[in-house]
Amino acid sequence: MKIQICRKRLSRSTGGDMVILTMLAAGAAFSALPLVFVISSAFKPMNELFLFPPQFLVRNPTLKNFSDLLILMGKSWVPISRYLLNSVIIVLLGLAGNIIFGSLAAYVLSKHKFPGKKLVNDMILLSLMFASPVVAIPNYLTLSYLGFINTYWGVIVPTWGSTLGLYLMRNFMDTMIPDTYLEAARLDGATELQIFWKVAMPLVKPAWLTMLILAFQHLWGVTGDNVLYAEQLKPLPYALRQIAAGGIGRAGVTYAVALVMMTVPIVVFVVNQTKVVQTMATSGID
Amino acid sequence: MSSIAPEGSTGVAAPFAAAAAVPAVPRIKGLWREIKANRMSYLFLAPFLILFFTFTVLPVILSIVLSFTYFNMLNFPRWVGWENYLRLFLKDEVFLIAVKNTLFFALVTGPVSYILCFLFAWLINELKPWIRAILTLLFYAPSISGTAAVVWIFIFSGDSYGYLNAILLYLGVITQPIQWLVDTTWMWPVVIVVSLWMSLGVSFLVFIAGLQGIDDYYFEAAALDGVKNRWQELWFVTLPMMKNYLMFGAIMSITGSFMAASNIQMLTGPTPTDWHTWTIMQHLNDYGSVRFEMGYACAIAVVLFFGMLAAQRGVQSLLRKLG
Numbered sequence: 001m002k003i004q005i006c007r008k009r010l011s012r013s014t015g016g017d018m019v020i021l022t023m024l025a026a027g028a029a030f031s032a033l034p035l036v037f038v039i040s041s042a043f044k045p046m047n048e049l050f051l052f053p054p055q056f057l058v059r060n061p062t063l064k065n066f067s068d069l070l071i072l073m074g075k076s077w078v079p080i081s082r083y084l085l086n087s088v089i090i091v092l093l094g095l096a097g098n099i100i101f102g103s104l105a106a107y108v109l110s111k112h113k114f115p116g117k118k119l120v121n122d123m124i125l126l127s128l129m130f131a132s133p134v135v136a137i138p139n140y141l142t143l144s145y146l147g148f149i150n151t152y153w154g155v156i157v158p159t160w161g162s163t164l165g166l167y168l169m170r171n172f173m174d175t176m177i178p179d180t181y182l183e184a185a186r187l188d189g190a191t192e193l194q195i196f197w198k199v200a201m202p203l204v205k206p207a208w209l210t211m212l213i214l215a216f217q218h219l220w221g222v223t224g225d226n227v228l229y230a231e232q233l234k235p236l237p238y239a240l241r242q243i244a245a246g247g248i249g250r251a252g253v254t255y256a257v258a259l260v261m262m263t264v265p266i267v268v269f270v271v272n273q274t275k276v277v278q279t280m281a282t283s284g285i286d
Numbered sequence: 287m288s289s290i291a292p293e294g295s296t297g298v299a300a301p302f303a304a305a306a307a308v309p310a311v312p313r314i315k316g317l318w319r320e321i322k323a324n325r326m327s328y329l330f331l332a333p334f335l336i337l338f339f340t341f342t343v344l345p346v347i348l349s350i351v352l353s354f355t356y357f358n359m360l361n362f363p364r365w366v367g368w369e370n371y372l373r374l375f376l377k378d379e380v381f382l383i384a385v386k387n388t389l390f391f392a393l394v395t396g397p398v399s400y401i402l403c404f405l406f407a408w409l410i411n412e413l414k415p416w417i418r419a420i421l422t423l424l425f426y427a428p429s430i431s432g433t434a435a436v437v438w439i440f441i442f443s444g445d446s447y448g449y450l451n452a453i454l455l456y457l458g459v460i461t462q463p464i465q466w467l468v469d470t471t472w473m474w475p476v477v478i479v480v481s482l483w484m485s486l487g488v489s490f491l492v493f494i495a496g497l498q499g500i501d502d503y504y505f506e507a508a509a510l511d512g513v514k515n516r517w518q519e520l521w522f523v524t525l526p527m528m529k530n531y532l533m534f535g536a537i538m539s540i541t542g543s544f545m546a547a548s549n550i551q552m553l554t555g556p557t558p559t560d561w562h563t564w565t566i567m568q569h570l571n572d573y574g575s576v577r578f579e580m581g582y583a584c585a586i587a588v589v590l591f592f593g594m595l596a597a598q599r600g601v602q603s604l605l606r607k608l609g
Binding site for chain 1: 317320321324326327328330331333334335336337338340341342343344345346348349352359406409410415419421422423424425426427428429430431432433434435437449483486488491492494495496498499515516527529530531533534537540541545567570571574575580583584586587590591594595598
């Protein structure tokens with residue numbers, strides 16, 4: 001395979017490029033192991049799934065696992081489309097709040113000067129180091145006090161206050177936004193909101209695209225176990241997990257479910273990453 | 287890099303710094319004036335800050351308070367003072383094993399995963415966009431494929447049908463299947479390999495995005511200034527430009543390696559041989575969600591927090607030397 005280096009820099013040797021490509025290929029093959037395994041297993045007929053000695057790759061691929069999954073989904077008490085709708089609502093609202101609130105706060109915490117800024121920045125950093133299982137109970141009590149139990153908000157609102165994305169955003173804003181740009185916009189009479197939206201956010205596109213993929217992954221996996229009780233409010237991963245938990249007879253379906261659950265974030269990830277690349281290729285900075 | 291004050295607030299910050307010398311009333315007045323001048327900043331911050339306080343700060347403070355109580359999640363918490371902490375360090379032998387294991391695990395996987403994240407991100411960054419997209423996906427696959435990590439249990443299965451044992455037996459390297467997940471000689475190597483395999487996550491993506499943000503101009507200028515090869519370029523241009531992201535990655539590596547639990551437990555089970563791969567976080571989960579001793583679990587969380595804080599401070603001073 002002929003591979004060219006994208007940006008031919010002045011300080012590169014061809015030999016080094018080849019060594020690096022070999023290293024990358026080996027690392028990628030090792031990393032891709034689970035993908036290959038799940039894809040291959042999803043197409044295995046029942047007898048191959050329990051073959052001894054086990055086979056890593058499928059021999060006689062079949063679509064039976066997927067047709068079984070479709071039948072099982074069609075038989076669910078709450079229509080599967082409702083689970084899907086719940087997931088879409090949770091993911092979209094969760095993403096919107098997470099990115100908008102997080103970016104607004106990150107912008108201020110990175111580029112403004114005001115009393116209490118250092119305190120908030122320090123608290124955000126410290127909060128990343130506190131083990132989350134022990135805060136689950138206080139959070140449940142808070143959600144119940146706010147009347148969010150058994151509503152979408154109980155799942156969505158806590159993710160809006162997540163610190164990881166904000167911390168990421170702030171680091172990018174510190175580095176990628178030159179203060180002179182903001183100053184120039186202020187001299188031109190732009191409001192802070194305009195500066196945030198039209199100057200700052202386009203400059204850190206790779207950052208919020210990365211934040212988006214992380215938040216998406218989290219929200220897509222949400223099952224809402226301890227918040228959503230009504231069956232018609234539960235998201236798709238919950239329904240699929242129930243189908244997969246149907247015992248050994250559903251081993252094939254389990255892999256089909258895993259593949260379905262994996263495919264969505266992968267598609268989002270690929271689209272997302274090409275956008276990261278595009279931003280820089282057209283270089284919106286200059 | 288100094289940040290710029292929003293409109294109206296320029297010049298207010300300086301009197302505030304000098305306000306320490308003046309009497310209390312004008313100082314509070316000055317602070318109030320400054321807060322009013324910066325109301326735009328607070329308005330931007332407010333939605334997040336309210337949520338952050340409600341769902342993070344408040345629960346954390348409550349957990350710290352709970353760590354001084356006996357709380358079984360049924361009865362009202364009973365104040366016990368330092369008892370939980372004394373019990374942790376004086377009576378709980380398994381905890382001390384967990385501390386030792388966590389430190390060992392963090393010291394090995396933390397730095398290695400950190401370096402791997404950066405190395406692969408740095409190498410991928412120079413490829414053509416489409417190859418870069420594919421490689422990024424493949425390297426990130428373990429983080430995105432959720433339950434697929436189960437494949438490792440099949441690979442390291444202890445009987446002769448486990449993939450690795452089957453291959454090694456076939457090749458004649460071993461004559462008896464090895465109990466990879468039970469034999470104390472092999473438990474750590476297996477856990478570490480799987481953990482490193484899973485470690486190209488958030489930091490990796492952040493490094494990639496960060497590297498994308500460095501303008502080619504810097505590299506061209508450096509090449510003209512006499513930078514000869516990729517290693518010099520890395521040292522003199524890339525690393526200094528990446529300082530913020532490197533710190534972010536360090537935090538991720540520290541929290542990731544100190545809080546490791548679920549993947550280790552998936553491999554070596556809820557009761558590993560001689561507690562050989564038992565970590566602080568597994569201990570915490572054990573008390574929090576199995577034994578329902580929430581006060582004790584909170585004390586573990588507090589100890590873990592200070593451990594991570596110390597590690598973070600250490601790494602920070604190390605990274606500062608980078609320039």
